[in-house]
Amino acid sequence: MSDSLPSAASPGSSDPVRVVVLAGGISHERDISLRSGRRVADALASHGLHVELRDPDATLLGSLTDDRPDVVFPVLHGASGEDGTLRSLLEFLGLPYVGSPAAATRLAWDKPTAKTLVERAGVPTPHSITLTRDAFRELGAESVLAVVRGELPTPVAIKPAQGGSAQGVTLVDTEEELRRAMVHAYTYCDVAIIEQRITGTEICIGIIDTGDGPVALPPVEIEPLSGVYGFEARYNAGETRFYAPARIADDVTERATAIALDAHRALGLRHLSRIDMIVDGAGTPWFLEASVMPGLTETSTLALALEAAGHDVGWVYAALAQAAIREHSA
Template sequence: MTRPPTDSPAQRVVVLAGGISHERDVSLRSGRRVADALASHGLQVELRDPDATLLPALLADRPDVVWPALHGASGEDGALRSLLEFLGVPYVGSRASATRLAWDKPAAKTLVERAGVPTPHSITLTRDAFRELGAESVLAVVRGELPGELAVKPAQGGSAQGVSLVSSDDELRRAMVLAYTYCDVAIIEQRIRGTEIAIGVIDTGDGPVALPAVEIEPLSGVYDFEARYNAGETRFYAPARIADDVAERATAIALAAHGALGLRHLSRIDLIVDGAGTPWFLEASVMPGLTETSTIALALDAAGHDIGWVYAALAQAAIRDEAEERNP
C-alpha cells in the first residue's frame, strides 16, 4: 500500500459529515474519526455539514481535497459526487457513476453476479407493483420461488435500516411494510446462514488491496443498526476465524465485486460464508462507516496499518486521480 511521502506539504481537506439521511448521527461520528486521523498526520482539516453554504464555500475557497464521510442517500447516491466532479474538486471515494450502481442494491447484485460472484437468489419489487398486483398474490408467487428463511431490505440505504429477517408469511408482510418506509423498492432475498464477514478494499494508487476479513458476531444474533454502532453489542474478530482457503476465496470475491462495480479508493464488501465454506456477496458500501466500532478501522489495525497514514494516502490519491483525469 502506497504511503504519502513524509516530506509532502500538508494538504487542506474538507471532511463532510452529517447530512439529512437516516444515518446522520453515524456520519457525524465517522467524520470526526476521519478528521482526527487526518489531523494526526499533519493535514489541515475542516469538518463541515453538507448544507446550502457548502458549494459557495468550495467555490470561494477551494480545498485540496474533499472527503465525503456521508452515509445514506446524501453521500452514497452519487448526486454530491457529481457536483464535486462538475466543480473539479478532488474527493476521496468512488466516482459518481460507480456510486450510483453500488447504492442500488439490485443493480449491484446483477453486476457482481455477471462477474461470477455468488449472491443469494432474490426478487426486487416496487411498492407500486406490490400494491397493484395484490400483496397476497405477490407474496404467494414469491414464496413459491423463495421458500424458507428470507431477508427483506430496502433497495437503497445502509446501516441495516429497514432490514428484516423473516421465517413466516406474517413476518414477511410486516417486513415489506418496513422496507417500503425507507425506499419505494424492496429486495426479498434468500437468507444464507453462516459467518458474516466484511472485507475492506483500499487503493492508494498501486491497485486495490483487500484488508483482512473481519468476522461479525452480534450478541443478539442480528447485525442491526444498534449492533453496528453501540459498543459492546457485537463481537468482532480481525482477522476472521475462518479457514485460510475460505479467506482466500472471500478476498478474491471482495476484489472481484469492487472491480465489477468500478469502485475506487475505499469500499467495504459484505459477505456471508455458509456451512460449506462458500462466500456469498450481500452488498457493497462506497463509504463504509468509519466509527470506533466500524470494521475498516479493525481491519487496518489487523493489517498493521496506521490509520492516519492510510487516510492521508487516500486523500493524496484523490488529488493525483483528479489531476490524471484532467491531464491524461
C-alpha cells in the same frame, strides 16, 4: 500499498494539504456520519494536514467554489453521500475527492443493480426478487407474496433496495412475517428486495487503494450478541463481537478475498469500499452488498481491519487524500 508516509504538503507548495471533510447530512445515518467524520478529521490532522470539518448545507457549494480546498473527503452515509449526487457536483466543480466516482457510486448504492453486476462478473450472490411499492400494492400483497413464496421460501431477508446500516432490514422466518417486513422496508425506500437467506458466518472485507491498485484487508467476522447485526448492534459498543481476522479457514479467506476484489472492480469502485458477505457451511462466500463509504466510527469494521493489517488509520486516510489529488491532476 506503499508504507511510506505521504507528504502533508500541497503539491507544488510547502503549505499543508487543505482537506474539507464532509460529515452529517440529512439521512437516517446522520449521527453515524458525524462520528465517522470527526474521527477522520482528527486522524488527518494528526498527520499534518489542514482539516475543515463541515456539515453540508446550502452554503457548501458556494464555499467550495470560492475557497477551493486541495481535496474533499466525503464521510456521508445514506442517500446524501452514497447515491452519487454529491460526487457528481464535486466532479462538475473540478474538485478532487476521496472515494468512488459518481457513476460507480450510483451502481453500488442500488442493491439490485449491484447484485446484477457482480453476478455477471461471476460472483455468487443469493437469489432474490426486487419489488416496487406500487406493484406490491396494485397487484395485491397476498397475490405477490404467494408467487414469491414458490421461488423463495422462508427463511429470507427483506431489505430496502437502497440504504445502509441495516435500516429497514428484517430477517423473516415464517410466511406470516412477510407482509409486515415488506411494509417496514417500504418506509425506507419505494423498492424492496426479498433475498434468499444464507446461514453461516457473516464477514466483511475492506478494500483500500492508495494508488497502487486495490488491496483487500483481512476479513472481519461479525458476531452480534442478539443474533441480528442490526443498527444498534453495528454502532453500540458491546452489542457485537468482532474478530479481525475472521475465524475462517485460510482457503475460505482466499476465496472471500478474491470475491471482494472482483466485486470492487465489477462496480468500478475506487479508494475504499467494504464488501459484505456471508460464508455458508460449505465454505462458499456469498456477496450481499457493497458500501462505498463504510462506517469509520470506533466500532467500524474497516478500522478493525486496518489495525489487523498493521496500518495506522491516520496514515491510510492521508494516503487516500493524496491519491485523490494525484489522480485528479494526472
